[in-house]
Amino acid sequence: MLLPKNISRPLPHLLTIEWNDGFSATIPLEKLRDECPCAMCKGEQIMGQPVSFGIKMFAPGMNELEKLVPVGNYGIQASWKDGHDTGIYPWQLLRRITEQYNTKDNPNSQSDASLNGTSKK
Ligand SMILES: [Zn+2]
Secondary structure (H helix, E strand, O other), X not given: OOOEEEEEOOOOOXXXXXXXXXXXXXXXXXXXXHOOOOHHHHOOEEOOEEOOOOOOOOOOOOOOEEEEEEEOOOEEEXXXXXXXXXXXXXXXXHHHHHHXXXXXXOHHHHHHHHOOOOOOO
């Protein structure tokens, strides 16, 4: 089972997640908030009918993380500085978000290295 081995914050607005299979990635907190899976953010459906549309408005501190609390073996609950704390991120969702920010195999960093020796004026 894929589980985070270590979760750290290299910078106040970044979250680095290392997984037990060796994969690790750094994601901006803004992205984490953007992916908040709670009914308020994603919209709620009852009997297939949307009852709310997940309208998001900017609130001060909404992209600032107050704390992350593990929820059993299931995932983590994020508390944000605007008071929003209903988002629980299952590990699978967290993994999907971090895979979009895989920095190890970033092709851009490789092409940067291949430009060594050329100088721009
Ligand atoms: Zn939410």
